[in-house]
Amino acid sequence: IKFLKVNSVYETNLFINTIINSQMYDFCISVGGINSRMKIDGPKCLIEHKGQVILEEIIQKIQKYANNIYVCANVKYKPYFQEFEKKIECQNVKFLYMNSLDENQDHPKGNGETIYQLLKKENITNKLFVLWGDIIIKDNLIFEEMYNLNYDCDLLIPTIYEQEPYAYLNIDDDGKVINFGYKKYKLIDYGYHDQCIFLFDTKILLSKLEIIIQKNYDELNLLEVVEYFDNIKYYETDYGVKSFNTLEELRY
Secondary structure: OOOOOOOOHHHHHHHHHHHHOOOOEEEEEEOOOOOOOOOOOOOHHHOEEOOEEHHHHHHHHHHHHEEEEEEEEEOOOHHHHHHHHOOOOOOOEEEEEEOOOOOOOOOOOOHHHHHHHHHHHOOOOOEEEEEEOOEEEOOOHHHHHHHHHOOOOOEEEEEEEEEOOOEEEEEOOOOOEEEEEEOOOOOOOEEEEEOOEEEEEHHHHHHHHHHHOOOOOOOOOHHHHHHHOOOEEEEEOOOOEEEOOOHHHHHO
16 A cells, blocks of 8 residues: 555546556656766766665666656766666666767766757657756655646746755746756855756757757756746655765765
């Protein structure tokens, strides 16, 4: 017997219908960065945490909720990931290795380029989960929660309301999400911190990325697309995740 926390009978029925109709969405684990802040040799998602490789733990947590799982990595770290691939027994996991769009470097210029290349190469379900590879998922019920709440929006963002968040939603007086703010640029006392997991309408995401890539940029942050989305839903999750940028943050 499995229990699901729900807000209404209507939402419960929607969630059940999603599963019955096999409308499972694809997942993208974005791991195309080069870990400039981590200062380690190799991908930080392949670090062990409590005896298990972080990426392996993420795949295990999301597998039963996913149609296909795309691990979007870079060419620079391909040998590391190929060794890891040998340990993965899941049939629905596919590894993709990417350069920058201009082919001038062996890794994408930001996770925006990573996701754009995925959408252009693969036949993705009508909605796509995108999550970062440097997170510890404490409870995979966050995905049931998101399936339950994904109706009537083009972008769903689970959040935690917390003090001095590293990243946060900028929200106008009408409750509409305008864009993302970052602690390194502007410190706020309290705010809604995203949980590094997002559920996008695939066609809209691709169309907005195609607009952004026409601009000049040194790095394309996927979350820049938020400014171009009209129908965004955010909520406070009961199942927050832990993200990290340094080994010290991972330990605590």
